[in-house]
Amino acid sequence: MSDISNKISVSVPAEELIKQREYTALVREIIEQRYSESPKAFVHTYGCQGNVSDGERLEGMLEEMGYDLTDELEGADLVLYNTCAIREHAEDRVFGNVGALKPAKNANRDMKIVLCGCMMQQQWVVDKLKKSYPFVDIVFGIHVMHRLPEFLYLNLARGKKIREFPEHDGVIVEELPVHRDSEFKAWIPVMYGCNNFCSYCIVPYVRGRERSRDPEAIVEEAKLLVSQGYKEITLLGQNVNSYGKHPDYGCNFSELLRRLNDIEGDFIIRFMTSHPKDCTYELLDTMASCQKVAKHLHLPFQSGNNRVLSEMNRRYTREKYLDLLNYAYSVMPDLSVTSDVIVGFPGETYEEFLDTVSLVEEAKFTSMYTFIFSSRNGTKAASMPDPISREEKGRWFRELLDSQEKIAAVRTSSMVGKTYRVLCESVSKGGLIEGRTGGNIIIEFPADKSVIGSFRDVKVKESLTWILRGELQ
Numbered sequence: 001m002s003d004i005s006n007k008i009s010v011s012v013p014a015e016e017l018i019k020q021r022e023y024t025a026l027v028r029e030i031i032e033q034r035y036s037e038s039p040k041a042f043v044h045t046y047g048c049q050g051n052v053s054d055g056e057r058l059e060g061m062l063e064e065m066g067y068d069l070t071d072e073l074e075g076a077d078l079v080l081y082n083t084c085a086i087r088e089h090a091e092d093r094v095f096g097n098v099g100a101l102k103p104a105k106n107a108n109r110d111m112k113i114v115l116c117g118c119m120m121q122q123q124w125v126v127d128k129l130k131k132s133y134p135f136v137d138i139v140f141g142i143h144v145m146h147r148l149p150e151f152l153y154l155n156l157a158r159g160k161k162i163r164e165f166p167e168h169d170g171v172i173v174e175e176l177p178v179h180r181d182s183e184f185k186a187w188i189p190v191m192y193g194c195n196n197f198c199s200y201c202i203v204p205y206v207r208g209r210e211r212s213r214d215p216e217a218i219v220e221e222a223k224l225l226v227s228q229g230y231k232e233i234t235l236l237g238q239n240v241n242s243y244g245k246h247p248d249y250g251c252n253f254s255e256l257l258r259r260l261n262d263i264e265g266d267f268i269i270r271f272m273t274s275h276p277k278d279c280t281y282e283l284l285d286t287m288a289s290c291q292k293v294a295k296h297l298h299l300p301f302q303s304g305n306n307r308v309l310s311e312m313n314r315r316y317t318r319e320k321y322l323d324l325l326n327y328a329y330s331v332m333p334d335l336s337v338t339s340d341v342i343v344g345f346p347g348e349t350y351e352e353f354l355d356t357v358s359l360v361e362e363a364k365f366t367s368m369y370t371f372i373f374s375s376r377n378g379t380k381a382a383s384m385p386d387p388i389s390r391e392e393k394g395r396w397f398r399e400l401l402d403s404q405e406k407i408a409a410v411r412t413s414s415m416v417g418k419t420y421r422v423l424c425e426s427v428s429k430g431g432l433i434e435g436r437t438g439g440n441i442i443i444e445f446p447a448d449k450s451v452i453g454s455f456r457d458v459k460v461k462e463s464l465t466w467i468l469r470g471e472l473q
């Protein structure tokens, strides 16, 4: 594994992709013979946007093989779960949903069940599937995702059960077909994997070492999207700030933002996730000076206590984090900052937790994702003593939410009366148009559906803690 982290990127060889295109054609032939109309594939992705972006590629491959995508699980000819391993709850849901497919599989042996994604990179999951879920047809790990056509062919043509988990990691696959879920918002992965080994986190184990895509490939993908009318591009990576860190790379994340900002057209650029240890003043200055870069920073802090941060292996202090925020607000007074936080890390005391509450009060986040610590097999934190009960952690969790709620309410009410440029996205349950400000805050307003997919100026009339109500200008 380690030699890969020293390379810029390791692309899957062209011959391998040609082979997969041949398998795609073979699957198409089988499908045309077996089905009178296109079979239906139900794809569900769990977890982060990086996984959602993988899911769009899996969908693209299925479409090329002749499947129609469906939102209805019932009656699907193929069910694919692209899984997430970040917390126990995410994994429990997958096991529950796979178990629930058993009666349908018994009734229709031709229905195919496919499992992939982060969970499948763990040996204990593979063992559990073998023992308790033998009816699953195809299971494969992240680093062979591009071989879906081959796996499906071997299963459809030869009835072969697939269990494929090569140890190697570090590949980058360019040029996979992609089914984009939206016609105006697109994800672009810029880097894969993670080298940070935060002590609670499973990601480096399942996603492998950090590797960055070629900047040219990213710029070309963005140009194509803009020419197709996309209005929002979100750059993805577990730690985008360390994009292109290799000394020979010649393009760090700030430079990548500048190159994307130079693309002509009316669109905005978002990115996530930033890691405070790699977030530089240069990056914040670049955000401030690049007109197309949304003034939204997702900067997870995880804990406000220095001992806990050190045990988490986050490699920054509370002071450094707050200093970054101060600088960011000084160069972008309108900046909206969101964050992630973990409550109840092993050994955390109530006093230490109160440091998290006070950081939240100082930081003035627009919103925050709060998680209760979930022990992950094989991580360092899994073996740390964890004496605080789940109930107690639940009380801390609610205390933190209460305090963030008050802060968010002050923040959104300060926006009343101002006008923001909003990307109109969908129709809300109440029949209003729902859009997002550059700061990623949801705003609802009455308008015709035809505004969806365009930027409009919307004046804020009312704030409802987390979201805004407004009117078109």
Ligand code: SAH
Pocket (backbone or CB within 6 Å): 086, 087, 200, 201, 202, 237, 238, 239, 273, 274, 275, 300, 302, 340, 341, 342, 371, 372, 373, 374, 375, 376
């Ligand atoms: N790369 C991003 C985070 C990706 S995971 C970063 O470093 O910020 C998204 C969030 O899940 C993390 O920020 C963390 O708050 C939470 N998380 C990760 N592992 C967890 C665990 N074992 N228990 C609870 N929350 C966890």
Ligand code: SF4
Pocket (backbone or CB within 6 Å): 194, 195, 196, 197, 198, 201, 202, 203, 204, 238, 239, 275
């Ligand atoms: Fe996990 Fe830390 Fe990597 Fe984020 S930076 S993915 S929290 S190990």
Ligand code: F3S
Pocket (backbone or CB within 6 Å): 046, 047, 048, 049, 050, 051, 083, 084, 085, 086, 118, 119, 202, 203, 206, 207
């Ligand atoms: Fe989950 Fe894998 Fe993302 S563990 S959060 S889907 S990188």
